[in-house]
Amino acid sequence: xxxxxxxxxxxxxxxxxxxxxxxxxxxxxxxxxxxxxxxxxxxxxxxxxxxxxxxxxxxxxxxxxxxxxxxxxxxxxxxxxxxxxxxxxxxxxxxxxxxxxxxxxxxxxxxxxxxxxxxx
Amino acid sequence: xxxxxxxxxxxxxxxxxxxxxxxxxxxxxxxxxxxxxxxxxxxxxxxxxxxxxxxxxxxxxxxxxxxxxxxxxxxxxxxxxxxxxxxxxxxxxxxxxxxxxxxxxxxxxxxxx
Numbered sequence: 001x002x003x004x005x006x007x008x009x010x011x012x013x014x015x016x017x018x019x020x021x022x023x024x025x026x027x028x029x030x031x032x033x034x035x036x037x038x039x040x041x042x043x044x045x046x047x048x049x050x051x052x053x054x055x056x057x058x059x060x061x062x063x064x065x066x067x068x069x070x071x072x073x074x075x076x077x078x079x080x081x082x083x084x085x086x087x088x089x090x091x092x093x094x095x096x097x098x099x100x101x102x103x104x105x106x107x108x109x110x111x112x113x114x115x116x117x118x119x120x
Numbered sequence: 121x122x123x124x125x126x127x128x129x130x131x132x133x134x135x136x137x138x139x140x141x142x143x144x145x146x147x148x149x150x151x152x153x154x155x156x157x158x159x160x161x162x163x164x165x166x167x168x169x170x171x172x173x174x175x176x177x178x179x180x181x182x183x184x185x186x187x188x189x190x191x192x193x194x195x196x197x198x199x200x201x202x203x204x205x206x207x208x209x210x211x212x213x214x215x216x217x218x219x220x221x222x223x224x225x226x227x228x229x230x231x232x233x
Binding site: 041043 | 225
């Protein structure tokens with residue numbers, strides 16, 4: 001069964017350093033999402049891509065976070081500089097877009113294993 | 121901000137019993153999804169129910185949706201130790217092209233052997 005791939009699985013860094021996370025969605029999925037999950041809470045959306053275009057980045061802290069999906073396939077999320085409060089699980093998800101789903105509705109989002117970030 | 125609220129926050133039952141978790145949300149939705157998360161792992165999709173559906177089954181799972189009350193429930197029958205995990209409901213708000221899910225804080229389910 002196809003899965004969303006993420007790397008690294010774990011990352012420890014010192015504050016003020018730069019970190020980057022990579023995600024490879026399920027083949028054919030046009031829509032890709034990045035979420036952040038703080039311990040004990042549910043995930044919160046950071047950014048949504050449709051192919052290579054950003055659809056929603058309203059919750060992305062743009063002063064330090066950036067995300068790209070240059071060829072509309074895999075994606076990178078970067079934090080520079082990292083702060084202590086960025087310690088969290090970073091989850092990537094993908095789905096078929098509305099145009100690919102019968103009835104034009106949104107569909108199931110499939111999540112990767114996540115990257116656990118610890119900022120010291 | 122988190123739209124969904126799961127209830128209870130924590131639930132401990134004996135193996136073989138049924139577990140029921142509830143979810144309430146605030147805005148109109150396209151669909152509602154339930155996910156399971158084992159400690160420190162990614163989310164596993166369990167079931168999706170669309171706004172025009174009232175009930176859905178998948179194996180030992182039964183999900184209901186009441187859009188008039190903006191609430192959903194997840195029933196796990198004949199629970200097993202392997203069902204121990206956190207369960208999240210997530211909603212996909214209707215309208216617009218932004219399809220990101222809004223999650224609740226989750227219900228932590230413990231199945232006692």
